[in-house]
Amino acid sequence: MSNLIRVLITDDHSIVREGLTLILETADDIVVVGEAADGAEALKLVAEQQPDVVLMDLRMPGMDGLTAIEHLQRDHPQVAVVILTTYNEDNLMLRGLRAGAKGFLLKDTPRTTLLETIQAAAKGESLLSADVMGRLMANMQAEKKLPTPLNNTPLTERELQTLRAVAAGNTNKGVAVHLGISERTVKAHLTSVYNKLGVDSRAAAIAVAAQQDLL
CATH class of the missing domain: 3.40.50.2300 (Response regulator)
Structure with missing residues (x-):
């Protein structure tokens, strides 16, 4: 139970x-x-x-x-x-x-x-389905004002790869297999992404990243 x-x-x-x-x-x-x-x-x-x-x-x-x-x-x-x-x-x-x-x-x-x-x-x-992800990104691009990350540190290439894999609908395990890294490393990359974008969830990170043309 x-x-x-x-x-x-x-x-x-x-x-x-x-x-x-x-x-x-x-x-x-x-x-x-x-x-x-x-x-x-x-x-x-x-x-x-x-x-x-x-x-x-x-x-x-x-x-x-x-x-x-x-x-x-x-x-x-x-x-x-x-x-x-x-x-x-x-x-x-x-x-x-x-x-x-x-x-x-x-x-x-x-x-x-x-x-x-x-x-x-x-x-x-x-x-996230491709259909919903497409709507999300289209809506973000239609907005004029972009959110400002809590700090000015850009995402590293590995963090971007991780976030893009998540946005494609992969679970942590799927991301790990795709990038050839451990699930623990995937979680660490996502935590860093959340901190840099000023969010606290995968969905919010994808939303902000889409608005900033990071995906």
Whole structure:
């Protein structure tokens, strides 16, 4: 039981919650510990159920997803948040990543991608589809103002290689195999990247790097 990934689903549409629950119940390593209809209910259930991953809709009545993510990042930073998004919510998606979400999913994503993304999020990783990555980069390039890293130290070539491999959807193990280095070294490179870009997650690092044309 200790190896099960505990998931909380937050969406204001009951049919979406029920559909996700049915899909997740088919996975041997995932258990749905609760469903919330808005951000406030999600925060209450997180405190009670201590999930590993929260699937978070952004547009909800009452407390919206962005506000809930900010609260979770402050009060429950160990909980990985994965944004549930639709094709017309790119700006909200980016704001959610900057608020602390670890990744994002389209609501019509295939079952395999849904399960793999949750499994990756539970391990502190992100799996980004080429489609979503393309939208992310396009939105970043459309913005005029670029964020400024917390320090002026540029990323090393190895750090860039690591970040690009992560942006391509590789797990830490996949990056290690691709670059011929250990997983521990991959984690060290990512930690350095986070510090230099002023972020604290893979998804946010990719977002900032895309905006700065590093990918």
